[in-house]
Amino acid sequence: MEDLSFHHPVRERAGGIRQSAIVGVVASGNLEVLVERVLPDAECAVEIKTAAMGFGEVWSAVIGDFVERYSPGGLKFSINDGGARPDTVSLRLAQAVRLIAGSDR
Amino acid sequence: MTAPLSHIAPAERARSTSFNEASARTRLDLLLDAGSLVEFIGPEQREVSPHLEIFGLPEQFDDGIVVGHGRLGGAPVFVAAQEGRFMGGAFGEVHGAKLTGLLRAAREIGSIPVLILLDTGGVRLQEANAGELAIAEIMRAVMEARSAGVKVIGLIGGRSGCYGGGGLIAGCCSALAVSEAGRIAVSGPEVIETNRGVEEFDSRDRALVWRTMGGKHRRLLGAADVFADDTVQDFREAALELIGLIGPFGLDRLKAEQGRLADRLRRFGACQDAVDVWTVEGVAHAETVPELPADQFIALADRIGRSSRDAR
Numbered sequence: 001m002e003d004l005s006f007h008h009p010v011r012e013r014a015g016g017i018r019q020s021a022i023v024g025v026v027a028s029g030n031l032e033v034l035v036e037r038v039l040p041d042a043e044c045a046v047e048i049k050t051a052a053m054g055f056g057e058v059w060s061a062v063i064g065d066f067v068e069r070y071s072p073g074g075l076k077f078s079i080n081d082g083g084a085r086p087d088t089v090s091l092r093l094a095q096a097v098r099l100i101a102g103s104d105r
Numbered sequence: 106m107t108a109p110l111s112h113i114a115p116a117e118r119a120r121s122t123s124f125n126e127a128s129a130r131t132r133l134d135l136l137l138d139a140g141s142l143v144e145f146i147g148p149e150q151r152e153v154s155p156h157l158e159i160f161g162l163p164e165q166f167d168d169g170i171v172v173g174h175g176r177l178g179g180a181p182v183f184v185a186a187q188e189g190r191f192m193g194g195a196f197g198e199v200h201g202a203k204l205t206g207l208l209r210a211a212r213e214i215g216s217i218p219v220l221i222l223l224d225t226g227g228v229r230l231q232e233a234n235a236g237e238l239a240i241a242e243i244m245r246a247v248m249e250a251r252s253a254g255v256k257v258i259g260l261i262g263g264r265s266g267c268y269g270g271g272g273l274i275a276g277c278c279s280a281l282a283v284s285e286a287g288r289i290a291v292s293g294p295e296v297i298e299t300n301r302g303v304e305e306f307d308s309r310d311r312a313l314v315w316r317t318m319g320g321k322h323r324r325l326l327g328a329a330d331v332f333a334d335d336t337v338q339d340f341r342e343a344a345l346e347l348i349g350l351i352g353p354f355g356l357d358r359l360k361a362e363q364g365r366l367a368d369r370l371r372r373f374g375a376c377q378d379a380v381d382v383w384t385v386e387g388v389a390h391a392e393t394v395p396e397l398p399a400d401q402f403i404a405l406a407d408r409i410g411r412s413s414r415d416a417r
Contacts, residue, residue: 001161022148026165027190034148051163080163
């Protein structure tokens with residue numbers, strides 16, 4: 001297992017009022033993303049536990065692109081990864097932002 | 106993206122969502138009255154397995170099971186749903202403790218039914234002893250809850266089926282609903298083949314696996330009381346029906362269950378294949394049962410009329 005951690009300054013606060021949301025499942029080629037609204041509005045953090053060692057640079061690129069595109073200010077993402085491909089990771093992160101932007105709870 | 110999901114009525118979503126393909130959380134969301142699910146020990150509490158990290162295996166924040174309470178047709182229910190894609194839905198220490206705790210809470214309250222959405226290969230091998238103990242604790246908790254007047258209903262239609270200790274727990278429930286994809290057994294196909302040889306059971310013969318362990322056979326034997334088509338709405342209706350049907354539980358009922366099982370063994374014990382069982386049951390053209398669409402199969406099963414309603 002490898003632990004990775006990324007912190008990014010963010011332009012805007014993420015939309016919605018939900019405090020947390022979860023998407024995905026830990027399985028081969030898949031991952032779960034738990035997102036929580038616990039940070040200051042101009043910050044974003046991503047904590048990753050992955051079964052695939054040595055892909056730090058790919059993660060860094062995927063997370064950088066995601067933060068740039070979605071501006072997820074105030075959100076902390078916790079990821080359990082079962083060896084997902086970068087496109088799957090991007091999809092799950094986008095789903096997590098969409099879920100926590102919902103209006104319930 | 107097409108229309109946002111929030112614009113589609115919950116019942117419509119439940120009708121168009123495959124139970125088999127949905128995640129544990131989606132199953133519960135659509136099975137219960139809209140927005141009523143409240144989770145106990147949710148993923149944000151990060152009660153993960155204490156064992157998996159030792160093996161260098163990834164954890165899941167809910168350890169592969171969602172437990173909570175909600176409403177079904179306006180009435181309160183306790184619910185548990187296993188995630189069959191995480192480690193085959195297998196029972197580990199935390200996973201099992203969450204279900205045990207839910208059942209004990211139900212026992213203390215005594216009147217609120219419990220729905221268990223089983224989707225499991227059995228004990229998680231990396232947590233062998235803790236997993237085996239969890240199965241034993243859950244079986245005891247099911248029987249204690251039932252003795253206190255709680256209806257415990259198993260809903261089975263997931264990818265991993267219901268195997269190993271999951272099959273034992275299913276056997277302890279007040280009633281079961283199953284879909285065609287929901288296999289119920291203790292030893293799985295590969296386990297039987299490994300122990301008894303390919304002549305006893307060819308695990309690669311999928312048709313054999315399905316007609317021996319699949320939902321249709323379990324329904325015709327009376328092991329499952331309701332056959333559900335593979336939508337979440339069908340399982341919701343099955344759960345509502347079963348809550349209305351389950352009678353009181355006590356020694357008389359256990360004796361009736363013993364009698365039912367002894368009678369089943371007497372009638373079908375010499376059969377070599379599920380098709381032989383169906384023929385003895387009086388099903389004409391029994392070999393066509395696996396191909397029957399759900400509505401025709403349900404009509405057939407109701408005509409045969411076997412259920413555990415007077416026993417269990």
